[in-house]
Amino acid sequence: MTFFVLVGIAVIVGVLGSMLGVGGGILLVPLLTLFLDVPIKTAIGTSLVCVVVTSSASQIVYVARGFTNSRLGMTLEVATTLGALAGGITAILxxxxxxxxxxxxxLVYVLISMERKPAPPRPAAPGSALAGSFTDPDTGDEVTYGVGHLPAGLAFSFVAGNVSGLLGVGGGVIKVPVMNLLMGMPLRAAIATSNLMIGVTAATGALIFFGRGLVEPRYAVPTALGILVGAQLGPRLSGKVSTGVLRRVFEVLIAVLAVQMALKAFGV
Amino acid sequence: MSDVGGQGDDVDGPHDEASGRYGEAAGQARAAAIDTVVHHTLVAGIAVGLALLVAGLVLTVAGRGGLAVASLKVPAALRAAFHLRAPGFYSLGLFALILTPFVRVVGSIVAFVVARDWRFVAVTSVVLAVMLVSIAVGAA
Structure with a gap:
């Protein structure tokens, strides 16, 4: 029975996540711990597997469209994987x-960042090893961009990786704004490149949890299958459901989960 | 090129000639080749992982082991899978899914070596090393 409940939860998380561009982990970990009494570290291990699967699946689409900046992604991954390693070890301890x-x-940070009005990005000078380009599918124009503020980008990437390994989330909520607003990448390229990094980062964390026996098949198998189905359904539903409504639902859900998780922290 | 070697990669600096080193057309062809490697790795990884998980479910339905078992280490999982026991397939399937980005990183290193792009061979190798450390930490 639990199997089908888990599949159902994962499908919903996959749909919401793929339609709103957030990883599933931020919802999955609270749902597993609060409603199914899964121990938190097992929930994190389970969630990391789902984050890896979601990232790999969406990356197939992004890479084919040419949005991903592999060089920049790989450079920042040095910081995110180190962060995930530190975060994973911390989570165990x-x-x-x-x-x-x-x-x-x-969760509170996610709520605040969703409400914040985005500042205009600062374009960087094009023409370096990390610069990139892609074809905008809406206009058909070739978009070329430079990448700036690499040291600060690396520092934030370490934090994002740390959060990922510690909490079992993707960390895109940190990476996308940093690449878009601070480093000057167009949003499309930032989302695709963040997604690429999330897979490698979450895998680094997941390898620790897997080795420690914290990726249990009874939770990880149904959720991984469900999230794959949900991630396929999401884009197909996106024309039929208002993103504004979906956003509100997501925000209310995040707020409720934030309170519940805080209560758990105080032992209530 | 003053920035070879990594220290102080001032990527937002004004040196436009930097792009010359990667040669517009050649650089784009290389990038495309790397993307193709990444693409195939991801498709293969997900397909293998999914196939193993589904095979496990089929075996469970057939009464050859359930889901409610702790995850197995890789050697034990291989043995279980060899005896057509479901838990072996579950653990191997999950491991394959987790390992997909890892294989992707290895593929990128090969692609950068072929492109003789040594700086990114180095960068990607560091990422691979960190992932190897996390495997070691998990196994310890």
Missing amino acids: VSGRAIFGIFAAV
Whole structure:
């Protein structure tokens, strides 16, 4: 029975995630721990597998369209994987209640970042090894861009990786704004490149959890299958459901989960 | 090129001639080749992982082991799969899915070597090394 409940939850998370451009982990970990009483570290291991699967599946589309900047992605991955390694080790060592508390704080950050009005990006000078280009599918124009502020980008990438390995989320909520607003990448390229990094980062964390026996088939198999189905359904539904409505639903859900996770941190 | 070697890669610097080193057309052809490698790796990884998980479910339905078992280490999983026990397939399938980005990184290194792009061979190798450390930490 639990099998089908898990598949159902994962399908919904996959649909919401793919339609709103957020990873599933931010929803999956709270749902597994709060409603199915999955231990938090097992939930994180399960979620990391789902994040890897989602990233690989969407990357197939992004790479084919040429949005991904592999050179920049690989450079920033040095920082995200180191962060994920540190985060994964931390997750193994600290108490479950501490993880609940940090998770609640990150959920609040996600809420704030969704409400924030985006500042105009600062374009960087084109023409370096990390510069990129792609064809805009809406206009058919070739978009060429440069990449700036690499040291700061690396620092934020480390933090994003850390959050990923510690909490079992993708960390796109940190990476996309950093690449778009700080480093000057167009949003499309930033989303695709962030997605590429998420796969490698989450895999680094997942390898630690897998080795520790925290990726249990009874949770990971149904959720991985469900999230793949959901991620396929999401783009097909996107014309039929208003993104505005979906966004509100997501925000309310995040707010409720933030409160619940905070309560768990205080042992309530 | 003053920035070879990594230190102080001032990517937003004004040196436009930097792109000359990668030669517009040649650079784009290389990038396309790397993207193709990445693409095939991802498709293969997901296909193999999914196939193993589905095979596991079929075996469970056939009464050859359930889901409610702790995950197996790779050697034990291989043995179980060899005896057509479902838990072996589940653990191997999940491992294949997790390993997909790892194989993708290895593929990128090969692609950068072929392109003689040594700086990115180095960068990508560091990423691979960190992933190997995480495998070691998990196994420890």
